[in-house]
Amino acid sequence: MKRFKNLVKYSLNCIQRYKVRTLVILISLGVAAAVFSSVAFLKDGLVEEGKLSLKYAPDITVQGISSGRQTFIDTSYVGLVQAAGVTAVAQRIWGYGNIGNSLVVIVGIDLQNTTISQTKFVNYTYAFPLESGKFLDPQSNNTVVIGKGVAELLGAEVGTLLTMYTESNLALQYTVVGIFNSDSSIYNGDMILMNINAARTFFNVPEGKVTDLLVYVSDIDPDLKAALVNYVARDISDWPNIRIVTKDVLLKAQETTYGDRSGFFSVVWYVLLISAAVIAFNQTVVVGHESKFEVGLLKSLGFSTSDIIQIRLVESLSLGAIAAAAGLTFGILYDSILGAPVLRDFMMGWATLYPSFQVPVLISAQTVLFTFAVTIVPMLFATVIPSWLNATVDPDIAMRGARA
Amino acid sequence: MAQRYRGPRYRHARCQSVIEAVNLSKTYNLGKKNQVEAVTEANMTAESGQITALVGPSGCGKTTLMSMIGQLLTPTKGKVLVDGEDITAYSDGWKAIFRRKNVGFVFQHINLLPNLDALDNVMIPLTCHDVDLAQYREQALQLLAQLGLSERAFFNVEQLSGGQQQRVAVARALITEPKIIVADEPLAFVDEASAKTITDFFEKLRDEGKTILVSTHVSNLAKLADRTYAMKDGRMASS
Numbered sequence: 001m002k003r004f005k006n007l008v009k010y011s012l013n014c015i016q017r018y019k020v021r022t023l024v025i026l027i028s029l030g031v032a033a034a035v036f037s038s039v040a041f042l043k044d045g046l047v048e049e050g051k052l053s054l055k056y057a058p059d060i061t062v063q064g065i066s067s068g069r070q071t072f073i074d075t076s077y078v079g080l081v082q083a084a085g086v087t088a089v090a091q092r093i094w095g096y097g098n099i100g101n102s103l104v105v106i107v108g109i110d111l112q113n114t115t116i117s118q119t120k121f122v123n124y125t126y127a128f129p130l131e132s133g134k135f136l137d138p139q140s141n142n143t144v145v146i147g148k149g150v151a152e153l154l155g156a157e158v159g160t161l162l163t164m165y166t167e168s169n170l171a172l173q174y175t176v177v178g179i180f181n182s183d184s185s186i187y188n189g190d191m192i193l194m195n196i197n198a199a200r201t202f203f204n205v206p207e208g209k210v211t212d213l214l215v216y217v218s219d220i221d222p223d224l225k226a227a228l229v230n231y232v233a234r235d236i237s238d239w240p241n242i243r244i245v246t247k248d249v250l251l252k253a254q255e256t257t258y259g260d261r262s263g264f265f266s267v268v269w270y271v272l273l274i275s276a277a278v279i280a281f282n283q284t285v286v287v288g289h290e291s292k293f294e295v296g297l298l299k300s301l302g303f304s305t306s307d308i309i310q311i312r313l314v315e316s317l318s319l320g321a322i323a324a325a326a327g328l329t330f331g332i333l334y335d336s337i338l339g340a341p342v343l344r345d346f347m348m349g350w351a352t353l354y355p356s357f358q359v360p361v362l363i364s365a366q367t368v369l370f371t372f373a374v375t376i377v378p379m380l381f382a383t384v385i386p387s388w389l390n391a392t393v394d395p396d397i398a399m400r401g402a403r404a
Numbered sequence: 405m406a407q408r409y410r411g412p413r414y415r416h417a418r419c420q421s422v423i424e425a426v427n428l429s430k431t432y433n434l435g436k437k438n439q440v441e442a443v444t445e446a447n448m449t450a451e452s453g454q455i456t457a458l459v460g461p462s463g464c465g466k467t468t469l470m471s472m473i474g475q476l477l478t479p480t481k482g483k484v485l486v487d488g489e490d491i492t493a494y495s496d497g498w499k500a501i502f503r504r505k506n507v508g509f510v511f512q513h514i515n516l517l518p519n520l521d522a523l524d525n526v527m528i529p530l531t532c533h534d535v536d537l538a539q540y541r542e543q544a545l546q547l548l549a550q551l552g553l554s555e556r557a558f559f560n561v562e563q564l565s566g567g568q569q570q571r572v573a574v575a576r577a578l579i580t581e582p583k584i585i586v587a588d589e590p591l592a593f594v595d596e597a598s599a600k601t602i603t604d605f606f607e608k609l610r611d612e613g614k615t616i617l618v619s620t621h622v623s624n625l626a627k628l629a630d631r632t633y634a635m636k637d638g639r640m641a642s643s
Contacts, residue, residue, distance in 0.1 A: 003533060003535075006535075017520065294517065298528075300474075300476050301503070301504075301529040301532075302500060302501075302505070302507075303504075304500035307500075394477045399515065
C-alpha cells in the first residue's frame, strides 16, 4: 500500500513537473470535453423534448396532398376512417400567427371530435394540463388557452385580451381563459389553443377542410398497437391525395435530426476524435523522447514495467478526469446559463423564431460518464501504450534511444 | 515430489555480491546491415569489499558491459552470475526486483530528472519500495551532506554544476543501500573537487563491504581499484 501511495505521489508530481505538457493536455482535452458535452446535453434535451411533445400525439396524422405539397384535407375523410381498432378521429386546424413581435403556433382543436369509442386520448387536458383558469368551451369562438411560456412572454394571465393579426392583417381579439403547463416546453413556449371554428376563421380555412386529421387507435399492448397502427396506416394510405405520418415516423425523424446519428452530432464526434488524435500525437512524438528517457531511467533504478504503467495510468486518469470535469462544467454553464449561443442556432433551425424559448438541456449521468470516457480513454492510449512499449525494452536501450 | 519453483533467490534477500561475467557478448542490430559487435566474450569477476575497475578507450564497450552486468541490457550471449546464480535468466520483472534490491547505478551522463530538486532526485529509487518516504528524508539529507551538498539539497538540479549533479546521482544510487554499485565513468564530467569527493566516497563504500564496479579512464580512480580489467575493441585485453 505504501508503495502504491509512493507511485501515485510520483504520478501527481509528474503532472506538476511537466507544466507545459500538462497545460496543453488540459486545454485541448478540456475544450474537446466541453464541445462534446455541450452538444450532447443539448441533443439529449432536444430528443427528450421531442419525445415529450409527441407523448400525447395521435397515432396517425393524415394530411392532404396536392401536386406533391401539403394542403388542406377534406373533412369527408373522417367518415372513411372506420378501420377496426380506430377509437377516435379528430380534426385540427393549425398554423402560425403573430402577437406583437412574437410568432406563435395557433392550434384549433376539435373539442367535439368524431369519437368512435370514447377514450382518454382526445381528452386534451392530458396533453395540456391547466395551471390556471379553465379549458376551452366548444361553443366559444373568441377564447384561447395559452402555454405558460407564452403567458410569461406576453405578460398575459387569465382574463387578458390578446390581439392577433391574421394573414390579411385583420386584428382579432381573444380572451385568455386558461394557461396550461405541458411536459413539453416547446408547447408551453409557443402554443395557443382555440376552438377549431375560431382557428378556421383566423386562418381563413374553407368549410369542410382542415389542416389534418388525428387518428387514435386502441390503447392496447405496445407490440399489438404497433401492428394495429401499421394496419390502419396501410389501409388509409390507399386513399388518393393524402399523406400518412405515424407517431413512430415522427419519433424516428426527430432521432435522425437530433439523435446520435444526426449529421451535426457526427461532425462534433469527428472533431472530438481528431482532437484526441492530435493530443495522442503530441504525447507520443513531442513528449516521446522525454518520456522514453524517464521510463528507461526509472527501470534502471528498480521500477518494474507494471510500476511504470501504474504511474502513467494514474497520471493519465488524473489529467483526463480534471480535463473532463472542467470541460463538463463549461459545457453545463454554456448550455444552461448562457443558453448555448451559436450551437443553439445549429441544433435548432427554428430557434430564431422563438427568442424567448429556453434551449432544452438534459444533463444525464450517461452523458457525463460518456464524456469522462471519451476524454480519458484517448489519454490512456496516448500515454500508457507508449510507456508500456518503452518499458518492455531494456532500460539501457530506452535511455540511449531517448538521447539519440 | 518436485519442489515448487518459488522465483529467483534474490526475490526477497539481498545478494552477497560476487559478480561473474561469463562470456558476455552484445551485438547491436543483430542480423541487420548496421550490425555492431560491442562486446565479445567478456569474462570478469567483481567481489564484495573491492573496487573493480574497467578501463579502456572511449567506445571500447565498457558502458555496454557495465549495462549487461547491471541488468540494464540483455546480452546476446553469455551470462551474469551473482553468488553463482544466473541472473540473466531472470524474467523482466525479476530483473527489476533484483536491481531494486541490490544495485545502485551511477551513470556517465548523470541522468537526473529535471524540474526536481536534489533531495527529490535522491528519493526517486525509494518510490518503488514499500516504504514511507517521509522516514527516509533524513537519510537522504545525510547522504547529500556526506557528499558536500547539504546546502544544495533543495536546489533544482538544473541549477547545480556537473560535479554537484554527479554527487546527487551518487547519493541516489546509495539511498536504497545496495550491495552492488555500478558506476559508469562517474568522473567523466566532474570537476576536480567533486571527483575527489566521489573517489573518497567509493573508498568508504569499499570499506563497508560493497561490491563496486567502475568503468573509468581516470587514472586516480583506476589506481584505487583492487582489480582492473582493460578492454579494447569490445574484448578483454588484460586483467
